[in-house]
Structures are given as structure tokens and as C-alpha cells.
Amino acid sequence: MRKIYYLFILTALLASVSVFYATSAKADESNVKEIGTAINSVSIPGAAYGEGPNGEDWVYAVAGGSPAVFNVVNAETGERVDSFELEGASNSWALTVDPDGNVYVGTYSNGTLFRYTPGEDHIENLGTAIAGESFIWRLSSDDQGRIYGGTFPNAKVFQYDPATDEFRDYGQMSEGQQYARSIDIYKDKAYVGVGTNGPNLVELDIETGKKREIDLPEKFDDQTNVYDMTVVRDKLFARVTGVSTILVFDLKTMEIIDEIENASGLDVSPAGPKNLAFLIIDGELHSYNLQSLELTPTGFDDLFSARGFGWITIGGKDYPGKTLAGITWNGNIRHYNPITGNHRIIAGQIEGQPVDIQSLAQGPNGNIFVGGYFSGGLAEYDYQNDQLTEYKGMGQIEGMTTHNDRLYMGVYTGAGLFSYDPDQTYDYGTNPVEHFELKGQDQDRPFALVSAGDKLAVGTVPDYGKLGGALTIFDPVTEEYEFHRNVVENQSVISLEYKDGLVYGGTSVWGGLGIQPSEEEAKLFVWDVENGQKVSETIPVQGEKAISALTFDDEGYLWGLTSGVLFKYEPESGEVLAEKELYSLDWDQVGHLWRGGFLTYDEDGNLYGQTHGELFKVDPDTLEHETLVDDALLFAEDGEGNFYFARDHKLYKYER
Numbered sequence: 001m002r003k004i005y006y007l008f009i010l011t012a013l014l015a016s017v018s019v020f021y022a023t024s025a026k027a028d029e030s031n032v033k034e035i036g037t038a039i040n041s042v043s044i045p046g047a048a049y050g051e052g053p054n055g056e057d058w059v060y061a062v063a064g065g066s067p068a069v070f071n072v073v074n075a076e077t078g079e080r081v082d083s084f085e086l087e088g089a090s091n092s093w094a095l096t097v098d099p100d101g102n103v104y105v106g107t108y109s110n111g112t113l114f115r116y117t118p119g120e121d122h123i124e125n126l127g128t129a130i131a132g133e134s135f136i137w138r139l140s141s142d143d144q145g146r147i148y149g150g151t152f153p154n155a156k157v158f159q160y161d162p163a164t165d166e167f168r169d170y171g172q173m174s175e176g177q178q179y180a181r182s183i184d185i186y187k188d189k190a191y192v193g194v195g196t197n198g199p200n201l202v203e204l205d206i207e208t209g210k211k212r213e214i215d216l217p218e219k220f221d222d223q224t225n226v227y228d229m230t231v232v233r234d235k236l237f238a239r240v241t242g243v244s245t246i247l248v249f250d251l252k253t254m255e256i257i258d259e260i261e262n263a264s265g266l267d268v269s270p271a272g273p274k275n276l277a278f279l280i281i282d283g284e285l286h287s288y289n290l291q292s293l294e295l296t297p298t299g300f301d302d303l304f305s306a307r308g309f310g311w312i313t314i315g316g317k318d319y320p321g322k323t324l325a326g327i328t329w330n331g332n333i334r335h336y337n338p339i340t341g342n343h344r345i346i347a348g349q350i351e352g353q354p355v356d357i358q359s360l361a362q363g364p365n366g367n368i369f370v371g372g373y374f375s376g377g378l379a380e381y382d383y384q385n386d387q388l389t390e391y392k393g394m395g396q397i398e399g400m401t402t403h404n405d406r407l408y409m410g411v412y413t414g415a416g417l418f419s420y421d422p423d424q425t426y427d428y429g430t431n432p433v434e435h436f437e438l439k440g441q442d443q444d445r446p447f448a449l450v451s452a453g454d455k456l457a458v459g460t461v462p463d464y465g466k467l468g469g470a471l472t473i474f475d476p477v478t479e480e481y482e483f484h485r486n487v488v489e490n491q492s493v494i495s496l497e498y499k500d501g502l503v504y505g506g507t508s509v510w511g512g513l514g515i516q517p518s519e520e521e522a523k524l525f526v527w528d529v530e531n532g533q534k535v536s537e538t539i540p541v542q543g544e545k546a547i548s549a550l551t552f553d554d555e556g557y558l559w560g561l562t563s564g565v566l567f568k569y570e571p572e573s574g575e576v577l578a579e580k581e582l583y584s585l586d587w588d589q590v591g592h593l594w595r596g597g598f599l600t601y602d603e604d605g606n607l608y609g610q611t612h613g614e615l616f617k618v619d620p621d622t623l624e625h626e627t628l629v630d631d632a633l634l635f636a637e638d639g640e641g642n643f644y645f646a647r648d649h650k651l652y653k654y655e656r
Helices: none
Strands: 032-037 047-051 057-063 068-074 080-086 091-097 103-108 112-116 124-128 135-141 147-152 156-161 166-172 179-186 189-195 200-205 211-214 225-232 235-241 245-250 255-260 276-281 284-289 295-297 307-313 322-327 333-336 343-346 357-362 368-372 378-382 387-391 396-403 406-412 416-420 433-437 443-452 455-462 470-475 480-485 492-499 502-508 524-528 533-538 549-552 558-561 565-570 575-581 597-601 607-611 614-618 625-630 633-637 643-647 650-654
Touching: 047 322, 057 091, 057 103, 057 307, 057 322, 068 091, 068 112, 080 112, 103 147, 147 189, 156 179, 179 235, 189 235, 357 396, 357 633, 357 643, 357 650, 368 396, 406 455, 443 502, 455 502, 470 492, 470 502, 492 549, 492 558, 502 549, 549 607, 558 597, 558 607, 597 633, 607 633, 625 650
Parallel strands: 047 091, 047 307, 091 135, 135 179, 179 225, 396 443, 443 492, 549 597
Antiparallel strands: 032 650, 047 057, 057 068, 068 080, 091 103, 103 112, 103 135, 112 124, 135 147, 147 156, 147 179, 156 166, 179 189, 189 200, 189 225, 200 211, 225 235, 235 245, 245 255, 276 284, 284 295, 307 322, 322 333, 333 343, 357 368, 368 378, 378 387, 396 406, 406 416, 406 443, 416 433, 443 455, 455 470, 455 492, 470 480, 492 502, 502 524, 524 533, 549 558, 558 565, 565 575, 597 607, 607 614, 614 625, 633 643, 643 650
8 A cells, every 4th residue: 555645744835846756666676786894893881800620710791793792801811712692782881700600691772681601611601681672781690699780771670589480570770761781789788879860879789669859969970880799798889971970879878978980980909918809090000008998009001991900920029919801892901910010901802793783885985984883993995906905993883984184083982083094094083083072061972973175073972871972073184173063952963065165964853862752843944154053943844753764866955864764945935845854753763763764875976875774865756666686774975976874893785
């Protein structure tokens, strides 16, 4: 049955709107070529420490990938003991060891719990902890070996009881919150860190299920999350972000007895010799006296955050007694001996895993550049020589564009802007170079970039728990930028196009994760670059919540794509001349949409793009829609007009 989709607009514009039937043909993929995996990387968000069956000191770490891989590594030598794929999982922040030495792993994006018994030749899938919860953020065990975890997207806590092989759902920890980000256990209480719509600390009675919120100082009301939680003896260390301050609670009185600023996270070590715990502050390892509360720098610096800590035995005159071990984001292992002060970093034998593709763009040399998800990374595909080259160092690139012979990259977190000259040698820190970041302005994800005359325009999504994205105009010559937040009130800027001194922007009603939208419909706005002011804003398609792509045709008309609705806009009059629903979408089922599609006008006179998992072609005169490729994500075009898309971690080419 055919459906007709109408554009409901003001009566004055109704006569100028064309209405089309939504029909499409299936794809013939004979022109599709697999290029291969673009980026391999080691990315370790979380880890745990324990002993092997013969008392060996082991570190357990999950390397993200498709799928993620659970690794058992000798904590002294860095040698890999064993590894197991985690079916259906992308990665894990959540590992803990129970009193019997069993290792539990909570994963995403399927919210599954796994168990590993040291020395066994397999890892056991225990199932989904809570139906509808896709992330397990952190785990902890009580003294009976029951496992507790916090989840997303409903900020719940669960218990897994190995004696009964059953899960218990304690429900949402704080109304309106989405992240139960951190958790640890003290006696019969679980302490849960919640966010991102403001930080909450919740005390949960693990027997009765009763919850009590622990008051935090008012000065932290405008912060984001209680991101980390560690119990060390009778102290609770709770790190509040984004100020990155650890609040130290006396668990006997629940009074705050100390505040530690500029803590790097993610964890505080178990107590070691001389009643000392260890943590990283401003990139340097510090000891913390659990009695006197005295902090002492160790001299072991230039460190990033810790992925947990464990105490191991190395032996010898350089590392007598107990040595502190910790694994890094990239799989290296740090050793610090509190007796001698000796420290070192050794390589961990953890294999890089294929990284899902997060972004694609044509570079200034016509080649295709690829950004990696989560663990980041950058790759270049030379289409003329059929060669992939991988570069290390870049974070998660949300969006890319070419401007003045450089590739500009918007990087999560903190909405950093980098640029790279592909004609020069890749040397992270020098080429590419970072120009600025917008973390201080509450911006986080720069999906939209466009060359705007002699300037560069950047559109961003705000930080967790925030509404109000921004348009930033950057001058590469002076290295100065103009920052404009809430160009459209409480909406993110997710698509950009430029013509004749004006930037055209499409928005999403969603802000950062962890907060609900305040607005109902996405808008199209026009920005005058020279005068630094908004010219207009409008709702081009009623009922749509995001405008994910924009492009101009050769007659000066602006074409836009929501998620599934294509529209034609006349810039001079500000009228929408036509629209067609290419793909249907129930917005009530959408949690957020920052990047729903891609669109370009080709020299052959057709529109091409990607959305809803398909590469498509549209005749702009008839709006006839043809599916070119199924199972396709992202979109880019090389210097010869061939199209590129992604399937998980692999890059594909559609030859024309």
C-alpha cells in the first residue's frame, strides 16, 4: 500500500510544496569492494588483579574490538597467559575478582556478564544482567562472592548470586538519571555513583534494597557525575567530575574528611605497606596515608589515569616486598615499589583488535581518511595505489573535513579541533596539531565541520548532562575562534554547509547523554560569518527531531536530510519547496540522534548519501529513490568519485 507524506507548513507556503510517493528499488552490490580493516588498536578501559591457580600474579584486562577480547596477562613480565573472545561485546569498563579468585566481566553494548575461573580454558557467558540495560559500567563483589554492577541507560544496580545463578534488579538509583557509573561494596552497603544530570551518591542496602542519597557539598551541584568509587579499608573515595575532585568519606560516620583535587582517576589502590594507598594526581603517582591523610608525590610521573591497581611480588633488590602494578589504556604495565621508589613501564602482550569505524572523509589529497571509535586512531586509504596506512595517537574523531590543504578533525572528548597535512610526515603532536578544545565551554562532540571561505565552521554537541550545542568559527591564520553557544536554544549543531558568506546549520534536539531534550523539533539556521550573527532559523520539516545532513546543488538549492526525510530549501525565500520520506522512523523509539545520515550533490546531477543502513541515490527532479548498497554506515567520496562506507571495522568501496 502506498503512503503519501505531507509537509504541514504555514498556509502561505503550502502552494509551493511538492508531495511525492515513497518508493525504492533494492540494491545490486556488484560494484562493492571490501578494502579491509582500517584501524587496529589496544584500548583498555578497565582491569582487575588476582592470582592464577599456582599463585601467579595476573592482571585481567579487556581489549575493545569486534568482538572484545578478555586477556590474562602475567603482571610481572607482561606475557599473555590466555585470551578469550567475548561474544557480542564491544568492550568492558567493569572487571572484579571475587573472594575465591573468580573474575567477573561486565560488558557493553549488550549488558552481558561473563565469568572466568583462573586456569580454565574458557570464559562463561552468564547472560544479560537487566533487560534493556546495554552498559555495565563497573562491578564489585561482596564477601560472599555476590557481584554488583551499575548500568546505563536507566542508572540501575543489579546483583548476581552465583549460588543461585540469578540476577536481582534493585531498580533505578536516582530518578531522572541514566548512568550508575561507579560502585563499590562496604559490609552490607553498596555505594553507587550516579550522573550525568548532576552528581549523586547513593547508599544501597544490598539485603533490603533500601536506598539513601548521601548529600554532597553544594559547590558540586553543577558538576556531572560521581565517576569513580573505591572502598579502601574504612574509607570511601568518590571522584566527582568534571572538577575531578575525590571526596574521601569516613565509612563509619559518612562524613567527608578530605578532598583531593585534580585526581586523574579511575581508581585508588588497595592498601599497601605502611597503611598507604596510591592514586594518580595531575599525571603523577602519589601515596596517600590512610591515617594521617597525607599526600606524597612519588616522582613516577607523565602518567595517564589508572586502570585499577594490584599488589604483586617481583623480588630482588630493586623490587623487594610488595610492588604496585597497574595496566594502562594501551596495555602497558606500570610497576612501582614503595620501599625503593623504583618504577618502570613494561610492554603488555595484548594484541590490538579491529576498531569500529567512527568517521570517514575525503582528505585534501583525494584519499579517504578513517577515524576509529572509542580507542581512536586515524587511517588513510590511498585509492590510487589501493593501500591502507594506519596512524597512531588520535582520539575518537567524530567528524572531518578538508580546508586549505589540511584535514581538520573534531575529536571527542572535550570537542578538540586538530588538523593534519598529509603532504608532510605524520608525527602526532606536530602533524597533526591541536588548535583548541571546547571542554571549558561544556562542548564535547564535534560532528559537523565545513570549510567556510577562509574560515572553518565547527558544530558541536554539549557535554554529558548538558543542553545547548555551539557553532564555532575558526580562523586558521590567526588561530583565533569565535564561540557561539545556543545558536538554536538548547539544541546541538550536527550538520553544516556553506555558501556565499553564510553557514547553514542543522540541529538535533538532543544534547549530551544523560539529559532529556527540552525542545520538540529540529531547526535549520543561517549564520552570517562576517557579521557574526544569526540571520534566520526555521523548522523545515514538521515533527522531525534532527537534521543530519546538508548539501547544495548546482542551482543553489539547499538539500537536507533529517533521519529519513529529504527536503529541498530555497535560501533566498526561506521556503521548503519539496520533501519526501525516504525512510520511516518512530522518533519515540530514538534515545538520541547526533548523526543520522550523509548527503552530497554529485556532478552527474544526482543526490547521493547514506542513512538507515543504506547507501542511496535520489533524482532531484523526480525524487525517485534507489538503494545502491544495503548494510552501509557512514559515507565519503574519493578524488575519482567512488563512494566509501563502513561495516563495523571494515572499509568498503562502491566503484562508479
